[in-house]
Amino acid sequence: MTVFHFFNCAILTFGPHAVYYSATPLSEYDTLGTSVKAALVYLGTALVKLVCLATFLKVSENESFDPYQELLKALIGFIDVAGLYFALTQLTHRNISQNHKFQAVGLGWAFADSVLHRLAPLWVGARGLEFTWDYILQGLEANANLVFSISLAALGSLMWLRKNKPKTLVPIIYACAGIVATMPSITSYLRRGLGWHFPKVVGFELFTSLAMAFISWQLFSACQRPSA
Amino acid sequence: MAARDLGGRPVLESVYSVIALVFVLVACAELCDAATVVDVYRLIQYDIAGAPFGSRLAGLNHHASSLHFPPGADLSRTVLVIPVRDLNLGYVKDYLSQRQPLGGLLFLLPQIFSFESKESSGNGEELLKNIVMELEQLLIHTNIPYPVYFAFENDDINTVLADIKRNDESGQPATATTGGYKLVVSTTEPKKVASPVISNLQGWLPGLKADGDPNQLPTIAIVASYDTFGAAPALSMGSDSNGSGVVALLEIARLFSLLYSNPKTRGRYNLLFGLTSGGPYNYNGTHKWLRSFDQRLRETIDYAICLNSIGSWDNELWIHVSKPPENAYIKQTFEGLSNVGDELGIKVGLKHKKINISNSRVAWEHEQFSRHRITAATLSELSTAPGLFENTGSLADSRNFVNEAAVIKSVKLVAESLARHIYGHQGKNIQIFADEGSLAVNPSYIRSWLDLLSQTPRVAPFLSKNDPFVMALKKELEEHTEEVILQNEVLDGMFTFYDSTKATLNIYQVASVTFDLLLLLVLGSYLIVLFSFLIITTRGLDDLISLFRRPPSRKVKTA
Numbered sequence: 081m082t083v084f085h086f087f088n089c090a091i092l093t094f095g096p097h098a099v100y101y102s103a104t105p106l107s108e109y110d111t112l113g114t115s116v117k118a119a120l121v122y123l124g125t126a127l128v129k130l131v132c133l134a135t136f137l138k139v140s141e142n143e144s145f146d147p148y149q150e151l152l153k154a155l156i157g158f159i160d161v162a163g164l165y166f167a168l169t170q171l172t173h174r175n176i177s178q179n180h181k182f183q184a185v186g187l188g189w190a191f192a193d194s195v196l197h198r199l200a201p202l203w204v205g206a207r208g209l210e211f212t213w214d215y216i217l218q219g220l221e222a223n224a225n226l227v228f229s230i231s232l233a234a235l236g237s238l239m240w241l242r243k244n245k246p247k248t249l250v251p252i253i254y255a256c257a258g259i260v261a262t263m264p265s266i267t268s269y270l271r272r273g274l275g276w277h278f279p280k281v282v283g284f285e286l287f288t289s290l291a292m293a294f295i296s297w298q299l300f301s302a303c304q305r306p307s308a
Numbered sequence: 309m310a311a312r313d314l315g316g317r318p319v320l321e322s323v324y325s326v327i328a329l330v331f332v333l334v335a336c337a338e339l340c341d342a343a344t345v346v347d348v349y350r351l352i353q354y355d356i357a358g359a360p361f362g363s364r365l366a367g368l369n370h371h372a373s374s375l376h377f378p379p380g381a382d383l384s385r386t387v388l389v390i391p392v393r394d395l396n397l398g399y400v401k402d403y404l405s406q407r408q409p410l411g412g413l414l415f416l417l418p419q420i421f422s423f424e425s426k427e428s429s430g431n432g433e434e435l436l437k438n439i440v441m442e443l444e445q446l447l448i449h450t451n452i453p454y455p456v457y458f459a460f461e462n463d464d465i466n467t468v469l470a471d472i473k474r475n476d477e478s479g480q481p482a483t484a485t486t487g488g489y490k491l492v493v494s495t496t497e498p499k500k501v502a503s504p505v506i507s508n509l510q511g512w513l514p515g516l517k518a519d520g521d522p523n524q525l526p527t528i529a530i531v532a533s534y535d536t537f538g539a540a541p542a543l544s545m546g547s548d549s550n551g552s553g554v555v556a557l558l559e560i561a562r563l564f565s566l567l568y569s570n571p572k573t574r575g576r577y578n579l580l581f582g583l584t585s586g587g588p589y590n591y592n593g594t595h596k597w598l599r600s601f602d603q604r605l606r607e608t609i610d611y612a613i614c615l616n617s618i619g620s621w622d623n624e625l626w627i628h629v630s631k632p633p634e635n636a637y638i639k640q641t642f643e644g645l646s647n648v649g650d651e652l653g654i655k656v657g658l659k660h661k662k663i664n665i666s667n668s669r670v671a672w673e674h675e676q677f678s679r680h681r682i683t684a685a686t687l688s689e690l691s692t693a694p695g696l697f698e699n700t701g702s703l704a705d706s707r708n709f710v711n712e713a714a715v716i717k718s719v720k721l722v723a724e725s726l727a728r729h730i731y732g733h734q735g736k737n738i739q740i741f742a743d744e745g746s747l748a749v750n751p752s753y754i755r756s757w758l759d760l761l762s763q764t765p766r767v768a769p770f771l772s773k774n775d776p777f778v779m780a781l782k783k784e785l786e787e788h789t790e791e792v793i794l795q796n797e798v799l800d801g802m803f804t805f806y807d808s809t810k811a812t813l814n815i816y817q818v819a820s821v822t823f824d825l826l827l828l829l830v831l832g833s834y835l836i837v838l839f840s841f842l843i844i845t846t847r848g849l850d851d852l853i854s855l856f857r858r859p860p861s862r863k864v865k866t867a
Contacts, residue, residue: 084821084828091831099838103840104842209490209814209816209818
């Protein structure tokens with residue numbers, strides 16, 4: 081039943097990515113190459129972030145919330161945004177509409193994130209006899225992360241790929257993108273500064289991911305209208 | 309294409325090495341992530357002349373249950389966790405005698421039986437001690453075909469037990485389908501200990517030989533056996549039986565070595581100090597030690613005093629003899645001891661037990677001496693002869709039940725009476741080992757050796773040939789005496805022992821199979837709902853329906 085549990089948590093963590101790919105028109109237009117390229121860009125970004133964190137951050141003994149360190153981490157987090165920019169704009173994609181491009185990039189980004197951050201703990205931990213809720217919560221977090229990545233990719237494509245945007249919406253777009261980009265800092269503040277437990281944090285992430293997805297969908301369709 | 313091929317091979321090799329590394333990492337990733345890890349000590353497993361006793365298995369991998377299990381439940385794949393405080397001995401007796409199948413037994417001992425606890429013994433603890441002693445006697449003499457372990461109570465295991473009790477009372481015993489706690493002890497199956505070694509130590513303090521005297525000086529022997537036997541060999545520290553005897557012997561050796569170091573105060577008797585092993589096994593070590601004496605030495609021994617359990621008495625000690633009390637030596641020894649006893653306020657009684665030569669059971673150490681025709685007596689707080697494996701320094705015999713003052717008084721008693729006999733001051737009111745003198749009994753010496761003995765399990769078959777503790781005893785004897793000899797013998801073949809005395813218990817909190825199946829169902833439906841939702845929102849409802857229906861138009865075309 082332990083390998084069973086690992087299997088369960090694995091399909092919770094990685095299943096939605098596969099389902100998203102096959103359910104949406106992404107599979108029809110065969111955008112797998114884009115997703116793979118986005119995953120590789122995420123890998124590169126993660127390495128750069130690692131090096132920066134190792135150079136600039138000091139290791140703290142206790143789990144308290146240090147504002148200066150968190151600010152530094154947030155700044156380094158913007159490397160994520162830079163990586164996404166690179167993936168969206170600089171890579172050559174086949175002729176796919178913007179609509180599908182950001183989805184494919186977001187999907188590849190989220191999949192790489194899940195694999196890198198969650199596969200190893202899952203393999204090592206979920207196969208043991210001892211039962212904890214941690215791995216199920218981690219899977220839910222991966223789901224929320226998928227939604228966040230796709231929202232961020234949508235907002236990013238709005239910011240950098242679409243030239244004619246309604247003026248009033250521009251600051252909202254940038255604000256939402258800023259919120260989504262600093263999501264890791266916000267969750268770490270909740271966990272350390274306010275002392276929330278893991279289930280509460282995951283619930284918050286799921287809720288905000290759905291909210292941000294809705295907002296970015298509205299923004300995207302609002303920006304779609306002038307060009308249509 | 310060609311460029312890719314040329315660069316391809318080293319890339320391929322590096323990919324293979326990375327894959328191999330990943331496989332190695334994956335294979336070694338077997339972390340122990342148990343809720344609780346506890347040190348447990350196994351019940352002893354031994355055979356007497358082929359008849360098996362004790363717990364015959366060591367590995368454990370079953371669900372845990374407490375005593376509140378629903379009646380009629382099948383326990384053959386469950387481990388019963390029983391705290392000794394709530395033990396109902398009759399129930400366990402019935403269970404063992406009816407040979408009901410059980411996955412395993414785990415007894416939780418109160419902290420007072422461990423060395424680290426500093427609780428003093430009160431009335432409740434005496435009751436506990438008796439219960440533990442009875443339990444031990446029951447377990448030692450039964451053949452138990454499943455693993456039996458002992459552990460000390462601590463906070464972790466108490467919370468686990470409380471949880472188990474709650475689950476049991478709500479009518480849900482832990483099995484593979486309902487979750488609960490799983491106890492796992494992964495250890496190899498126990499193997500026989502080949503040729504168990506018993507090591508006897510002896511030290512010799514030569515007396516003052518007058519010039520021109522061709523005769524051999526008479527010898528007095530002081531003997532104590534240092535090894536123990538108990539239900540859990542890794543916990544058999546035997547503070548009273550016979551740690552107190554060993555400590556008293558070492559202190560007497562120290563005092564007499566001080567006296568004998570100066571030729572003016574050296575007595576006209578040789579002193580032979582013996583630390584024997586194999587005590588619980590009918591004093592097998594003593595027998596082998598005496599057998600190795602040459603005839604001259606044997607003839608010069610006037611008498612021997614054996615020390616056995618002198619650590620927890622109040623005001624009464626017993627001298628046990630096997631020769632009739634009318635024997636001159638016995639009378640002399642007894643009178644000497646009781647005179648000193650009167651001065652110290654100790655009542656010394658005499659008990660006579662005849663030896664039955666045909667019976668191989670040797671209850672006291674002096675009986676071995678008597679079988680080799682040496683006069684001997686045992687000084688002990690026990691008034692009756694212990695049976696086989698009784699009072700051999702088992703679980704219940706912990707440091708908290710030993711009284712240092714009692715050991716100190718015993719040392720004074722034996723040393724004074726010996727000294728008066730050696731220097732010929734019988735009947736005179738002289739205190740050679742007075743307190744505040746230079747020959748006073750040293751309480752911190754006694755305390756530190758008693759503490760050391762209470763932390764060292766000393767079951768002879770599990771002491772290796774050059775065991776550090778035996779070497780420490782040898783070194784200590786060398787400090788006080790001359791000519792220390794270590795004699796290694798093989799234990800009598802009637803007893804066979806099996807190893808694996810200590811292990812670690814992992815307690816896992818496991819989820820039931822139904823939980824996993826339920827989770828699979830929930831996740832499956834979640835993914836299906838997600839799939840349908842995404843198809844509907846991005847492609848439209850018709851696409852979803854078209855997935856399930858084959859397009860009928862093709863058939864029309866071919867027709």
